[in-house]
Amino acid sequence: MVTEFTPVSAAIGGALIGIACTLLLVLYGKIAGISGIVKSVFAKANSGSRWQLYFILGLLLAGVAVRVFAPSLLEGELQLSPWLIIVAGLLVGVGTTLANGCTSGHGVCGMSRFSTRSWVAMCTFMLVAIITANLVG
């Protein structure tokens, strides 16, 4: 499926993501790593803290608000067979748990901090993703 290059909305969206990560760090000293947040809520990785639950609630509310007020913004589908969707999901779940992060934690928060681990992680998964997408697509 062809998608349009959308630099303006990409910049606005990127700014919002950056602002959210900044608020979390400056106000509460926490990293906005989505896989870590998901893991702590659904897999009870570190109990005793509830901020992750509220963060996810806000994330879902954003989806609900957009569905109500601007549903065309939330388009998108997975063009894969159900089995491949399960395989992809499992790989993402196992991968982010082993690597302690994904595009938000390593990509946005870690790379901007010049963490070597995050640069290695990001370069590795970007390269593998490019190879995979080109072979499959």
Next chain:
Amino acid sequence: MKAIMMVVIGFIFGLGLIISGMTNPAKVINFLTFGNQWDGSLIIVMAVAMLIMMLTWLWVAKKEKPLLSGSFNLSDLKKVDARLITGSILFGLGWGLSGICPGPGLVQLVSFKVEFLLFFAAVLGGMWLTKKLT
């Protein structure tokens, strides 16, 4: 107060993912694949978000503690090990296959499409499995 702020921060993050187009797997796949359908939007999303965070880290470096909490809760992991590389390779395979990562996957749950529910359930399954085995 903290709970409300966390909801607001999550809301801003989610809105960013949606407005940037990253909740649409096709946009990510088109960024990853070369050819006529190449879509470079993701570079701009990452660049702007990273630029803001670089400035934030400059501020953080001069501070003892965050504004509303006792201490910074940051990773002090330094080692580049096999676990990090293996995890990144597996994540890259899953991401390149589907065009979706945990954040957009979570937001897309509100669309109630079976495919996204299935994807997210599998992500949780993968996380649970890794915790069991390691």
